[in-house]
Amino acid sequence: MSTDFAATRALFSLPEGVIYLDGNSLGPLPRAAAERVRACVEDEWGGMLITAWNQAGWIDLPRRLGDRIGRLIGAEPGAVVLGDTLSIKVYQALASALELRPERRVILSDTGNFPSDLYMADGLVRTLGDSYELRTVAPEAVEDAITPDIAVLMLTEVDYRTGRKHDMRRLIAKAHDAGALVVWDLAHSAGAIEVDVAGTDADFAVGCTYKYLNSGPGGPAFIYIAPRLAPQVRPALSGWLGHEAPFAFDLDYRPSAGIDRMRVGTPPVLQMAALEASMDIWDRVEMADVRARSIELSQAFIDGVEAACPTLKLASPRDAEARGSQVSFRHPEGYAIMQALIARGVIGDFRAPDILRFGFTPLYTTMEDVRAAVVALNGILERADWDREEYKTRAKVT
């Protein structure tokens, strides 16, 4: 293993006494991000003002950072660009894919997808009109549902609740055989598992950066388009920074040459500065090592919880190859248990109706963290102190 995880852990700022198993929701702060953001705010924005767009290279950040993320997902250079939010990128990819299959009208997805992806597809279908359809099936029924009327298969590879992982290589091949395109949501894949968008012949891929990629709250999303397709895509969200000459201020839109046409408006520079600091860590990491270590950590957690906490039922696939980088357990009182766990400094999260969710992120999670989390969970369940009123209050959970 060439990646030194003790070294990467030292590059994160983790609060004393906290075991953080929610990096699949919001990654922690890379130590260098504090200084990088400070420099962006004070030296660049404060010191260079408008000239920083060129002098500090802000204008090119969405492409430069896109290439660094691209390495982690097996993308060709110049095929990934940053911007907006994941929901917007889903809309862009879907609209583009539908336009490339003008004779077809169906988006196929599954009920394990992020609700937001389904909502965005629903909004697009409504905008396009009555002849379009969003068809959702159970995750295990997707393969058989790829029929010749499908224009686009839209899937999130890793289920955000259970960690169940689709076999994207097989599904992409099946979709292509049926003449469909694929929009692949990598929100729980990028930085979590090995992804090979070029090698699997993916069409479109989108993802966010604030989970496993540690860009901070509200960091921008990314989008990949296969270079063979990008020149054919005419963006639905045709903003000025996707224009081939944004600063010519022409009245007519002409898309830029490649993936840049997926840029829309002015990108969030402070958020990208934080992401730069995170990518300095990711540049040192091999995804094969991350995956191997993630499986070790996840397996140790499953073994520990099943031995110590028999009332928790595994909600994730037992086969590591069928899982992403998270492990979920079910319990009817899952919400209260998670609140009690967080109160003891072990941060996971809860997803309705009954799922306790734990993310394993080798860059900063150790085997000692896993053992301590099991002990804490066992302590709560044994003493039933999760049953106290203070833990049962319903509150917003993010």
Next chain:
Amino acid sequence: MSTDFAATRALFSLPEGVIYLDGNSLGPLPRAAAERVRACVEDEWGGMLITAWNQAGWIDLPRRLGDRIGRLIGAEPGAVVLGDTLSIKVYQALASALELRPERRVILSDTGNFPSDLYMADGLVRTLGDSYELRTVAPEAVEDAITPDIAVLMLTEVDYRTGRKHDMRRLIAKAHDAGALVVWDLAHSAGAIEVDVAGTDADFAVGCTYKYLNSGPGGPAFIYIAPRLAPQVRPALSGWLGHEAPFAFDLDYRPSAGIDRMRVGTPPVLQMAALEASMDIWDRVEMADVRARSIELSQAFIDGVEAACPTLKLASPRDAEARGSQVSFRHPEGYAIMQALIARGVIGDFRAPDILRFGFTPLYTTMEDVRAAVVALNGILERADWDREEYKTRAKVT
């Protein structure tokens, strides 16, 4: 005048020796933003991790900041929300407005609009299909072009090149008489001139925060919908944070009660932290004072330049009431002149083909700045040192 502009100026970090007349493009750094962003990065993201969404109130920032911006544009409380970029907000407003006028097919705009607004409208029209049309006329021809086939009138109040200002009150009334809705782009209005979206019976308004509102590079946009219309709007970009119960993770989209339905994905928290610091300044300011002072500064600049630099031709309306908060001059060698001016520490910007653009922002621009800018401009034109090769190189201009 109740606003103390000497006090507000002291709250900005302006580089020594720089006269900044480009706050209409990127506002300068509020001193407190450095600390506010630091606290957001280190104490909230670093210290609270995922729990900061509730503990630090991140989840409500788009609405809380929306209301503070709302005061500056005459909006009702609860009618403005932050998020995404201006181009995305234009798309949302346009798509919503078209859907409220299902029998009509035409978006009317003008050739003085931001190209990006026209590009977004073009993308939407293409997505909706052949029966829709984006019709553009010259700015002075807009009023007569408001015919009964217009579904939506989409205008940027202040022309980004010349500062020419539309009479929105009259145009809104005319549009309503013709049964059309209005999407009003406030990019060069919010924080620049007095705006009264409620009092003018506006339907939709959108704007960005990184210009006059000083939120920093890539700060989020905002959107206003008249409370009488918001409940009828079904969002085209229907993301999870616009859902009435985002954390229920339902498979079906149900828009939230009011303006929150215009939220899409996870908002950029670091950018909003910077905006919070800026709004602490704006909260102390009356827009009537800003407008009065802006006119004084602009008039002094026009008088000074016309007296000292006869080769520069005023491109902005001479009547202050017909102008926004910027003044533009034309010169065939405008690009080289602006580069020479920037090299002397007076930062304005250039817009093709021949426009030198200067923004007047009373929060931090003084009459001394105006005089010094005139002297610098005169010095360059008198000595013709703008004619040197180094200033004539074509480069990216933002």
